[in-house]
Structure formats: C-alpha cells, structure tokens
Amino acid sequence: MSTVSLQHIKKTYEGNVTAVHDFNLEIADKEFIVLVGPSGCGKSTTLRMIAGLEDITDGDMFIDDTRVNDVEPKDRDIAMVFQNYALYPHMSVYENMAFALKLRKMPKDEIDKAVRQAAEILDITTYLDRKPKALSGGQRQRVAIGRAIVRNPKVFLMDEPLSNLDAKLRNQMRAEIIKLRQRIDTTFVYVTHDQTEAMTLGDRIVIMKDGLVQQIGTPQEVFDHPYNQFVAGFIGTPQMNFYQAQLVKEGDKYAVKLADATVVLSDEKQANLAKNNVQSQAITLGVRPEHITLEKTTAGTVSGTVGVSEMMGSSIYLHVTACEKDTVIIVQTRDLEGDYLKDFAANATIQFSFPGNVCHLFDPKTELNLEG
Numbered sequence: 383m384s385t386v387s388l389q390h391i392k393k394t395y396e397g398n399v400t401a402v403h404d405f406n407l408e409i410a411d412k413e414f415i416v417l418v419g420p421s422g423c424g425k426s427t428t429l430r431m432i433a434g435l436e437d438i439t440d441g442d443m444f445i446d447d448t449r450v451n452d453v454e455p456k457d458r459d460i461a462m463v464f465q466n467y468a469l470y471p472h473m474s475v476y477e478n479m480a481f482a483l484k485l486r487k488m489p490k491d492e493i494d495k496a497v498r499q500a501a502e503i504l505d506i507t508t509y510l511d512r513k514p515k516a517l518s519g520g521q522r523q524r525v526a527i528g529r530a531i532v533r534n535p536k537v538f539l540m541d542e543p544l545s546n547l548d549a550k551l552r553n554q555m556r557a558e559i560i561k562l563r564q565r566i567d568t569t570f571v572y573v574t575h576d577q578t579e580a581m582t583l584g585d586r587i588v589i590m591k592d593g594l595v596q597q598i599g600t601p602q603e604v605f606d607h608p609y610n611q612f613v614a615g616f617i618g619t620p621q622m623n624f625y626q627a628q629l630v631k632e633g634d635k636y637a638v639k640l641a642d643a644t645v646v647l648s649d650e651k652q653a654n655l656a657k658n659n660v661q662s663q664a665i666t667l668g669v670r671p672e673h674i675t676l677e678k679t680t681a682g683t684v685s686g687t688v689g690v691s692e693m694m695g696s697s698i699y700l701h702v703t704a705c706e707k708d709t710v711i712i713v714q715t716r717d718l719e720g721d722y723l724k725d726f727a728a729n730a731t732i733q734f735s736f737p738g739n740v741c742h743l744f745d746p747k748t749e750l751n752l753e754g
C-alpha cells in the first residue's frame with residue numbers, strides 16, 4: 383500500500399512568490415499521476431514537496447497514514463529521477479545502481495540480486511561494467527531509473543525524465559516507462575510540460591497553471607470535458623480552435639449562431655446548458671481541428687481562405703482565415719480525394735461546418751465551460 387494525500391498544500395518561497403496554491407489530490411495505491419502545465423506553473427515545486435526537498439508552507443501531506451510534512455526525504459521511502467540523470471561519473475553502472483543500497487548496509491548478495499533484477503527489467507545488463515560516459519543519453523536515463531528501482535520505493539517520483547532526449551528516443555523511453563510501470567507495482571508521480579507524455583502515461587493527469595490546479599481527470603475526461611479554455615487549449619494537438627459566437631436560447635432550445643451558419647447542439651449539450659440555466663450570451667466556441675467538416679456548399683456554412691496547408695501524410699492541416707471573423711483556425715482533413723493539392727492551395731476558398739456534438743462552449747469572461 384502506498385497512497386499519497388495532498389491536503390490544501392501551499393508553497394510560498396522567500397520573497398513572497400506563491401508557487402502552489404491550495405493543492406488537493408488523493409493519489410491511490412499504484413496509481414500513475416502526471417502533473418502537467420507550462421513552465422513555472424508549480425509542478426516541480428509540488429513534486430519536490432512530496433519528495434521532502436522543499437518545505438511545505440501550509441497544508442498536510444500524508445504518505446499512507448503518516449503525516450510527512452516534517453519527515454526527512456531519506457525517511458519517506460520515495461525515489462526520484464531527475465531530468466539530468468545525476469549519475470556518478472567515476473562509478474560503473476553497477477556501482478551507480480548499488481550505491482544507495484550499500485549506504486543502507488544491505489548484504490552484498492541482496493544488493494547483487496536487486497541490481498541484476500533492475501538491470502534485467504531495463505535491459506541494461508550488458509552495460510553493467512561501463513562508466514556513464516560510455517553510454518548514450520537513453521541508456522544513462524535507464525541507469526538513473528534503475529538506481530531508483532533497486533530501492534523498491536513506496537512512491538516513484540519523476541521530474542521531466544525524458545526532456546534531455548531527442549524526439550525519437552523520447553518516444554521509445556515513453557514506451558519503456560509504460561512497460562516499467564506494468565512490471566513494478568508502485569505509485570508514480572511524474573512531472574512533464576508535454577501534454578502527449580501526460581496523456582499517454584497518466585491514469586489521471588493534473589493540469590496546472592500559475593500554481594493553481596485547473597483540472598484533475600483521466601486523459602479522456604480532460605480531453606472530452608475540459609473545465610475551462612486553458613485546459614481545452616493545452617490538451618490535444620493540433621490545438622483546439624476558438625471562435626467568437628453567440629449562444630441563442632429560443633424556448634427551451636439552444637443554438638450557436640455564426641454570421642452565416644448555425645450550429646445545432648446535441649441533446650446532451652442542450653441538457654447540460656439547461657441544467658446550468660445558461661441564457662443567451664456571447665460565447666467562445668471551441669472546436670478541435672479534427673472535428674471540423676469540409677462542406678461543398680456555401681449555404682449555411684462558414685467560408686474561409688487557406689493560408690498555409692501542411693501535408694502530414696495521412697491528413698492535411700489547413701490554416702484557414704475564416705472570412706466572417708478574420709480568425710485563423712486550423713482544419714484537419716483526411717479528405718485527400720480528387721485534386722486536393724489544388725483545392726487546398728494557398729488562397730483557395732473553402733467551406734466548412736462546426737459539429738454540434740463535440741464542440742465546447744466557453745464564457746468569454748470567466749473562460750469556464752458553460753456545460754460545467
């Protein structure tokens with residue numbers, strides 16, 4: 383059992399910078415939690431408070447049933463992997479991995495067993511005698527993870543462990559971490575600014591901005607039901623488009639009005655808006671590029687002029703200036719039939735519609751999702 387409970391956690395650094403405000407999270411045993419957000423949002427500070435490397439200004443932190451606010455890092459039974467590996471250069475891979483266990487005065491044969499088992503899991507057995515400088519970046523990162531695994535910690539903390547690796551290696555190591563997770567039964571807290579890493583690794587992800595939690599949920603929940611415009615824009619690539627529009631309530635039915643087009647909302651959206659007693663108002667309509675449909679007719683559709691078209695192989699990203707609002711939006715289309723190079727060339731005019739079942743409606747002032 384290794385649960386972590388953060389209750390009203392706050393961190394104010396000297397000089398009065400509040401890096402984390404009222405952070406609340408119950409991490410379940412063996413759960414993989416990812417803290418994600420832009421630079422400076424407070425994710426490393428939160429992780430370092432769990433590790434015990436930063437004092438907690440206010441609130442309570444528990445690992446299992448023990449309040450750990452004042453427990454030394456070495457007594458918390460956690461292991462942390464950093465972005466810059468921090469391997470000892472003069473020690474071999476084996477010695478690097480064995481070091482913490484030697485300090486604990488673990489018997490030699492047990493150390494050997496733990497190191498070899500971790501090396502096996504990480505596929506680094508053949509490098510055990512090498513020094514770190516004779517390893518690639520990916521291999522060094524595996525050793526850093528191995529050094530943490532051998533300690534068999536209650537909680538595994540990782541702070542941007544892949545950010546020093548090139549894109550290809552990062553993808554490989556991401557898959558390795560998923561495998562690792564299946565093999566070692568531990569609770570993970572993982573920090574990244576990369577939403578793809580967050581989406582692919584997390585059981586739940588915590589999206590932060592300016593020291594405040596914006597939303598906590600499964601990857602699917604935060605993708606399908608973002609609480610606010612920030613989460614909507616942060617999660618998903620290419621980014622969600624935002625378009626100024628008008629929500630109109632006629633009788634008990636809602637519709638989104640654009641200059642030349644109307645978006646008919648699904649029954650579920652109608653019900654959510656009614657439940658929140660939303661009235662007619664200006665809105666920011668959020669639509670993901672992959673959800674926009676190209677249309678052949680100008681009647682009842684939005685028109686736009688193609689600026690740039692990016693061929694991605696199986697689809698094209700069209701950067702389109704919508705005539706009505708002069709707003710640039712990205713349309714992703716897989717419609718590669720016919721003379722698409724000409725149809726989607728720069729300055730071509732295209733028509734499209736926004737879907738009424740997978741769009742999002744935000745209040746332009748509060749930026750909150752009107753569906754709640």
Ligand SMILES: Nc1ncnc2c1ncn2[C@@H]1O[C@H](COP(=O)(O)OP(=O)(O)OP(=O)(O)O)[C@@H](O)[C@H]1O
Binds near residue numbers: 420421422428
């Ligand atoms: N030791 C410190 N003293 C004062 N302010 C600090 C200290 N460490 C961090 N901060 C501030 O706290 C805020 C949060 O920093 P933190 O490192 O937790 O963010 P982050 O989300 O991990 O960012 P990054 O992705 O850039 O590492 C920032 O405004 C940062 O400048």
